[in-house]
Amino acid sequence: MSLYEEGHTIAGWTGVAIATVGSAVAGVGVCASSVPALVGGLVIVAVSALVTWALHLTGWGKPPGIRPRSQWGMRVRDEQARYGHPGCLGCRMAGRGRATAAVPPEEIRAEPVPVPAAE
Numbered sequence: 001m002s003l004y005e006e007g008h009t010i011a012g013w014t015g016v017a018i019a020t021v022g023s024a025v026a027g028v029g030v031c032a033s034s035v036p037a038l039v040g041g042l043v044i045v046a047v048s049a050l051v052t053w054a055l056h057l058t059g060w061g062k063p064p065g066i067r068p069r070s071q072w073g074m075r076v077r078d079e080q081a082r083y084g085h086p087g088c089l090g091c092r093m094a095g096r097g098r099a100t101a102a103v104p105p106e107e108i109r110a111e112p113v114p115v116p117a118a119e
Contacts, residue, residue: 008074011061015052019045056090057081063088 026041028034055061059077063085071078084097091097 009056009061010074011052011055013074014055014060015048018048018051022046022048053090053094057094057096061090 022041022044024041025044026038029037029039029041052061059079059081061081062071062078063080065087070076081091082096084091084094086097088097
């Protein structure tokens with residue numbers, strides 16, 4: 001069993017299920033040349049992204065990366081979600097956690113690299 005288990009969460013599977021329904025509705029809209037069905041399907045796909053994000057923020061989605069064995073179960077709620085996951089775009093978009101601090105330009109030092117002479 002992998003230590004990463006990306007997407008094996010309630011948020012992930014719920015989002016995939018809703019997006020699958022939306023894709024099917026949009027596909028029927030394309031085949032039937034129905035603009036309302038196509039637009040409805042695309043709206044359902046957009047709703048799936050919002051539902052997945054909301055579930056992630058309430059603790060039903062896990063952060064990317066390695067997790068301890070106690071957090072492997074799909075039905076295990078992440079109690080640290082309210083503080084934000086490091087490196088998580090969804091948490092940063094919600095104003096949780098913070099992005100890694102950028103190094104100011106004056107602190108970046110380049111190392112000289114010897115260049116071989118052209119022959």
